[in-house]
Amino acid sequence: MIFQTIGIWIAALLTLAIYSFLYKDNPFYKIAEYIFVGVSAGYWAVVLWFDFAWPNLFAPLIKQQNFFYLLPIIIGLMMFAPLIPKISWLVRIPLTFTMGVAMALQITQITQGDIFPQLQATFLPFKGVNVYTSITNLIIVIGVITTLIYFYFSKEHKGPLGLAAKIGIWFMMVSFGASFGYTVMARISLFIGRVYFLLHEWLRAI
């Protein structure tokens, strides 16, 4: 219980120290900032060792004596080759391996899981549905086509092509506006979360 209380006080004081920057830069803000950077670095070091390196690499190698795991260690060490100019070319091996795996994954899954279903979702009916759905579908189809036209750079945007590109810009503007609105909402939500913590957990006012 006492540790929980101490934790709440530390969190509350660090929150206030960070928000003090809104008035002006000050030593309390700097202290909180440095603590955050230090704690984050320490936290990630622990995570990388205990959740990545140890269970997936060193535990099978040392505990199970599976020497196949020496191979990824050697390939991993090649990433440091540029530090020694004479063997810097070795870095190409792990990079090629990583790129190959990533490309294979992306090409198959992005096509199957993103491009095809999204394309399919734009093949929408105008007939046989109610008026509202028909209009919505029409807006989606026009939005997709005109936005794609905006990104067609092989011909000058003049005449009908220019008009379509301009409509595409309007669709994108609406999209950016929605994203901005949601971003504002997210930032305020984070502030609400901190205020709730201060009023509920720390001051017990609500």
Next chain:
Amino acid sequence: MNLIERLSHLDRRVIFLLVAFAVVIPMLQPIGLPIDITKPVKKVYDKIESLAPGSIVLLSTDFDPGSEAELYPATEAIIEHCFRKNLKIYVMGLWPAGSDLGNLALNKIAPRYNKNYGTDYINVGYRPGGAVMLLSLGKNFGDIIKVDYQGTPIDLLELGRAVKSSKNLGLVMTLSAGDPGILHWIIYFHARYGVPICGATTAIMAPQQYTYLGSGQLVGLLGGLKGAAEYEVLVNRKGRASIGMDSQSIVHVLLVIFILLGNIILLHQKGKR
């Protein structure tokens, strides 16, 4: 100096102070502004309602304390709904701190419904590997998950033994704050194995998910704190998200006023030139 000129030289700290008041005062003196239920949120609720008792929901807590304010209230609301429906919860996290936050919610809510660890819910902890891990996971859970978050062999836990592959899952519910997260579940897991996906995301990520809602790849969505508040209303739960909604609405009105004022000042200055 007239009012518009005074406003154009307004110290930005006055705006910070007004926003702070707009957040703090409604929390101390709640107004109770209505919270409307949107379609994407209702779809998440309906999906969970449609699952048969005993079905397994994989709850992927893909966030950390940085987005706790937005996603933790949704985590509690979803867990509460699942337990009320007698669904089993299989928690994992694509982010290191995610499963700990999941535990926080489970430990708070499970005792209220007499749910036991191992039979009604388990937490298998943080699972690194992103896309590669998810592709293997759907085929055979045993390849990826051998122990739970405490190091207990998964075969010693009843729910651990029950989940062999994606076929044993009724739903994946991801609480996502970025990468890896909801997109990985949709593009890699749903596309390959067909398990229905519902999501709760930070508000910043929400607009991007509407394309997946439209295509049917995502069943439903809780966008930000507002989505969580709507879900709390649906499950009849007075939680943190609902408490924050008065503040959220008032700050939004305040910001709209600031934007309008800013534009009026700009037009005035342009007119003078």
